[in-house]
Amino acid sequence: MIQSTSALISSEDQTHIQVDNLTLRYGDRLIQENLNFEIKRKDIFVIMGGSGCGKSTLLKHMFGLLEPAEGDVRFNGVSLWQQELETRQKMMQRFGISYQAGAIISSLTLAENIAMPLELYTKLSKAEISELVSLKLMMVGLAGFEDYYSSEISGGMLKRAALARAIALEPEVLFFDEPSAGLDPLSARNLDELILTLSDSLNTTIVIVTHELASIFAIGSNSVFLDAQSKTMLTTGDPNYLLKTSKDARVQRFLRRGDYQQPKETI
Amino acid sequence: MGTETKQLQWQENSEQTVLNVAGTWNFEQGLLDFAQFKQELESKPKLTHIVCNAKSLGPWDSSLVSFLIQLESCVDEVSYQNFPSGVLQLKQLAQAVPNSQTNETLAPRPSLTERLGLSVIESLKQCMHFLSFWGECVLSFVRFFQGKANYRRKDFLYFLYDAGPASLPIVTLISLLIGMIMAFVGAVQLERFNAGIFVASMVGFAMAREMAAMMTAIIMAGRTGAGYAAQLGSMQVNEEIDALKTMGISAFDYLVLPRMLALMITLPLLTIYANLIGIFGGALVSTWVIDVSWQQFWDTMLDTVGLENFIIGFAKSCVFGVVVALTGCYCGMISGRSATAVGKATTSAVVLGIVLIISMDSIINFVSTMLGI
Ligand SMILES: Nc1ncnc2c1ncn2[C@@H]1O[C@H](COP(=O)(O)OP(=O)(O)O)[C@@H](O)[C@H]1O
Numbered sequence: 001m002i003q004s005t006s007a008l009i010s011s012e013d014q015t016h017i018q019v020d021n022l023t024l025r026y027g028d029r030l031i032q033e034n035l036n037f038e039i040k041r042k043d044i045f046v047i048m049g050g051s052g053c054g055k056s057t058l059l060k061h062m063f064g065l066l067e068p069a070e071g072d073v074r075f076n077g078v079s080l081w082q083q084e085l086e087t088r089q090k091m092m093q094r095f096g097i098s099y100q101a102g103a104i105i106s107s108l109t110l111a112e113n114i115a116m117p118l119e120l121y122t123k124l125s126k127a128e129i130s131e132l133v134s135l136k137l138m139m140v141g142l143a144g145f146e147d148y149y150s151s152e153i154s155g156g157m158l159k160r161a162a163l164a165r166a167i168a169l170e171p172e173v174l175f176f177d178e179p180s181a182g183l184d185p186l187s188a189r190n191l192d193e194l195i196l197t198l199s200d201s202l203n204t205t206i207v208i209v210t211h212e213l214a215s216i217f218a219i220g221s222n223s224v225f226l227d228a229q230s231k232t233m234l235t236t237g238d239p240n241y242l243l244k245t246s247k248d249a250r251v252q253r254f255l256r257r258g259d260y261q262q263p264k265e266t267i
Numbered sequence: 268m269g270t271e272t273k274q275l276q277w278q279e280n281s282e283q284t285v286l287n288v289a290g291t292w293n294f295e296q297g298l299l300d301f302a303q304f305k306q307e308l309e310s311k312p313k314l315t316h317i318v319c320n321a322k323s324l325g326p327w328d329s330s331l332v333s334f335l336i337q338l339e340s341c342v343d344e345v346s347y348q349n350f351p352s353g354v355l356q357l358k359q360l361a362q363a364v365p366n367s368q369t370n371e372t373l374a375p376r377p378s379l380t381e382r383l384g385l386s387v388i389e390s391l392k393q394c395m396h397f398l399s400f401w402g403e404c405v406l407s408f409v410r411f412f413q414g415k416a417n418y419r420r421k422d423f424l425y426f427l428y429d430a431g432p433a434s435l436p437i438v439t440l441i442s443l444l445i446g447m448i449m450a451f452v453g454a455v456q457l458e459r460f461n462a463g464i465f466v467a468s469m470v471g472f473a474m475a476r477e478m479a480a481m482m483t484a485i486i487m488a489g490r491t492g493a494g495y496a497a498q499l500g501s502m503q504v505n506e507e508i509d510a511l512k513t514m515g516i517s518a519f520d521y522l523v524l525p526r527m528l529a530l531m532i533t534l535p536l537l538t539i540y541a542n543l544i545g546i547f548g549g550a551l552v553s554t555w556v557i558d559v560s561w562q563q564f565w566d567t568m569l570d571t572v573g574l575e576n577f578i579i580g581f582a583k584s585c586v587f588g589v590v591v592a593l594t595g596c597y598c599g600m601i602s603g604r605s606a607t608a609v610g611k612a613t614t615s616a617v618v619l620g621i622v623l624i625i626s627m628d629s630i631i632n633f634v635s636t637m638l639g640i
Pocket residue numbers: 026031049050051052053054055056057058
């Protein structure tokens with residue numbers, strides 16, 4: 001994204017993304033309802049919850065892959081779902097997305113994967129594209145792997161390549177679905193740090209689905225907690241603050257890895 | 268707000284050379300032509316130290332980072348003033364030495380002779396692979412006849428249905444048309460010699476000895492063999508085959524055996540069926556185009572086409588059954604672990620299947636001619 005050194009637009013506390021009364025369904029099956037939360041510019045927003053509670057589903061509704069049954073998602077106050085398809089696709093070009101399994105296209109080399117959005121949405125020449133692609137690969141620590149296929153690199157490298165593709169168009173918002181799932185703790189931490197540095201210097205807002213407690217507390221500046229049983233969100237806020245103040249046993253148990261006894265209620 | 272495009276201005280004083288980086292750096296409006304900049308740089312007296320100043324820098328993105336990295340590569344020392352911390356952070360990130368995790372060395376591209384040698388070794392390896400696959404299959408069959416093979420009867424019945432009754436429509440259609448086409452071609456020619464009735468011998472002979480077995484095998488290679496390759500290939504992608512192996516279940520007994528058995532049983536049966544349908548198609552055309560009755564056609568065919576032709580056709584179909592099942596399963600089992608690899612496995616199952624069917628057919632024909640059958 002283009003960013004300015006002038007203080008005029010970099011008002012830090014601006015709301016960037018607003019989720020309004022969102023209801024998620026697959027056909028008749030209700031996944032989540034009554035979701036309401038706000039994400040500020042430059043937030044690293046964590047979507048938490050147990051497996052199968054609908055985190056990936058919520059993410060897909062936020063970046064425009066699935067249409068909500070009810071409610072809306074607003075970016076800078078502009079509704080995503082009340083747009084014509086074409087306008088919506090323009091908005092979606094400003095998103096960078098890294099899917100749960102990497103989703104690096106296996107018949108293309110890493111360089112071709114990253115060049116794809118640039119070829120589709122910009123008028124840059126071949127040389128310019130390859131210069132940008134190399135830079136993006138350098139940024140994620142994959143310099144020299146331009147001509148490799150996804151089947152020839154390790155899981156951690158695949159996630160990095162997916163990250164490089166996500167930032168190819170310098171997006172305003174980056175969406176991550178379990179970026180560190182399946183990585184060893186060290187690689188997971190390296191990836192977290194990479195995400196943190198990139199978002200800090202690119203001025204991006206980040207929405208991330210993760211189970212990793214370490215990541216949640218280390219990088220999350222805001223969060224929402226989804227629950228599978230009540231099919232709605234339990235709470236939203238800074239995860240560190242939630243850990244200290246939340247009275248909800250389900251949230252506490254999740255944040256403390258199950259190590260939580262409900263305080264005895266006085267009768 | 269800085270809407271002017273990117274600008275570079277030199278500012279030289281006695282102590283230092285300053286490069287003012289200004290304006291909007293937006294990659295969508297094109298990158299800076301670095302070759303041109305470098306010429307400009309080289310036309311100046313040799314610079315060892317440049318100070319970059321960004322006091323009038325507007326909005327920026329990675330096109331600026333890319334420029335700075337290239338600049339550093341051709342000047343000894345570059346220092347930065349007034350740069351937003353993001354620019355420097357990104358530059359550092361890109362220049363960081365990759366950590367050990369990604370520090371794999373690139374293999375150099377081999378030379379032509381080396382590649383030739385490697386490809387010969389590769390082909391030899393594949394032959395060995397195919398042979399050992401054969402061996403595994405034979406062992407698996409031995410276990411089957413000893414009653415020790417670990418496979419699911421339900422799977423076997425499903426494959427039997429899929430390769431048998433479920434293939435009848437297409438086999439019917441193709442063999443009927445083949446029989447009719449041969450009768451058309453033959454009847455017109457033979458009629459000119461007043462020998463129209465011998466179209467029955469021609470259709471019967473060709474169907475029994477060649478066409479029924481070959482066409483059925485080719486249909487099954489495209490239909491069932493390709494299917495086997497795709498199924499086993501995607502199991503390879505999902506690591507299902509590894510899972511079976513670690514559970515101590517032989518992938519050959521569990522996956523390959525039921526598929527092979529099914530095809531080896533159904534293909535000969537389908538061939539007999541294709542024979543009947545093809546001859547019926549021939550008779551249909553003969554009674555319609557030339558003056559031959561159903562009875563005449565049937566009698567002539569039985570008189571002139573000996574039983575040995577049907578037996579040879581049947582024997583061929585037994586061989587083809589093995590060939591189709593083997594190529595389908597082999598290509599699936601050696602498939603790589605990506606979507607493209609499964610596609611390749613499927614294609615090569617069909618291609619290899621057809622090539623082997625036709626070569627085996629020629630060999631059998633050659634041998635039977637030598638033996639005078
Ligand atoms: N395409 C789909 N069609 C129907 N149901 C789905 C689909 N994808 C996911 N689900 C169901 O929706 C629920 C939430 O899934 P998901 O969002 O993937 O959970 P998670 O929080 O683990 O990411 C699960 O119960 C899943 O079975």
